[in-house]
Amino acid sequence: MRMRVAIVYNEPQQSWYDAVNEEKAVRAVLEAVDAVQKALLELDFDVTRVPLTLPLEQAERELRNLDTDLVFNLFEGFFDYPETEAVVPEILSDMGIPYTGCPASALRLGLDKAKMKITLRAAGIETPDFQLLNPETVHTFRLRYPCIVKPRCEDASHGLSEKSMVTDFASLERQVRLMNNRYNGGALVEEFLDGREFNATILGDSERRVLPVSEIVYALPAGMPRILTYAAKWEPNSPYFEGTKVVCPAQVEAEEREHIVQIVATAFQILGGQGYARVDMRMDHEGQVNVIEVNPNPDISPGTGAARQAEAAGMTYTQFIEKIVQLALYRKDNENQYSPYDSRGQAQYNEDTAQYVRV
DSSP, X not given: OOOEEEEEEEOOOOOXXXXXXXXXXXXXXXXXXXXXXXXXXXXXXXXXXXXXXSSXXXXXXXXXXXXXXXXXXXXXXXXXXXXXXXXXXXXXXXXXXXXXXXXXXXXXXXXXXXXXXXXXXXXXXXXXXXXXXXXXXXXXXXXXXXXXXXXXXXXXXXXXXXXXEEOSHHHHHHHHHHHHHHSXXXXXXXXXXXXXXXXXXXXXXXXXXXXXXXXXXXXXXXXOOOSOOHHHHHOTTSHHHHTXXXXXXXXXXXXXHHHHHHHHXXXXXXXXXOEEEEEEEEEOTTSOEEEEEEEESOOOSTTSHHHHHHHHTTOOHHHHXXXXXXXXXXXXXXXXXXXXXXXXXXXXXXXXXXXXEEO
C-alpha cells in the first residue's frame, strides 16, 4: 500500500499585501505546492493537497480530521498573522502525525528576528548590533549608520526596499514609522554590514548536512544599497532583480567554507531545527561572518536558494524532496529512542540511502 502524504499549505487570499504590491511572495507558495506534489507523485506516494484558510478554528478542524501517514508542511502562516505558522506542527505533534520541516518552537523563534538574534549572541554567534524601535522610542536610537530597517516578524523580504537603508535620523524615523504601521511586531533596526553575503541550507536532525554555500553578488547602479530587497526576489523587471545574482557554490577558500558550514550547523542547533532551514550571513569589515537571519522551513520551490544548493550537492529536485520526507520519517521513527549520538551508541549517515545506521 502506498504511503499517503498530505501537502498542507496556506491558500493565498486577498490581503493588505496586495495594496503594497507584495502579493507575489504570498502566492509563491502555490509554486512550491505544485513542484512538491509532482516530486511526491514521481516517488509513488499517494498525494493530496490540503489548503488551509481562515478562520483559524476551521483550519484546526481540517488538520485534526486529516487521515494521512505524513504531512508535507508548506504552511507559511495566514496573512497578517505570521505567528500562525507554528499552528500546523503544533497540532500534528499533538496528533502523532509525522511532518516535514521544523517543529513549532523553531518556527516561532525563527520568525521573531530580534529574539533569534539575542539567542545567537548568547551562544557566541556574531550578529549585527540592533534595536527594536517604534515611533515612540525612535529617539533612543544608539546604533551606527548606515542601518537597515525591516519588519521584526516577516520573511520573503517583505518590507525591504531601497529606502530600507537609512543614513540619517529623518530617514530612520520615516522607515520605523512605516514598518510599525504596516507590519506586526514593529521595526527591527540593524547595523548594515557591507561585506560578502552568503546563505546555506542545512538538512538533518541529530546528524546535519550543510549543502553547498551560495553567495549573493550585487552589480547595482551607483547609489543603490547592496541589500536583498523584495524586488530582488520578486520583480523581474526591476534593477534589483537584474543586479542581484547568485553564485553557487560560492568561491571561497576551503578553510573559510568550513568556518561558514560550522556557523550554519551551530545556528541550526541553537534554533532547535529539524528537517531543513536556511541561514543568511554577511561579513563585517574585518571579514568576520555574522548571521543575519535563521530561516526554518524556507522556500523550496525550484529555482530558490535551497533547491539550487541541493542541485549543487548532486541531488535532483525529486531526490531533494525525498530527503526531506525521509528526515521527517526518521524523526518519527526515533522519537523516545536513542539519538544518533547518545550514550547507547553512535550512528552514521548513509548518503546513498539517506538513512542513519547504528554502528
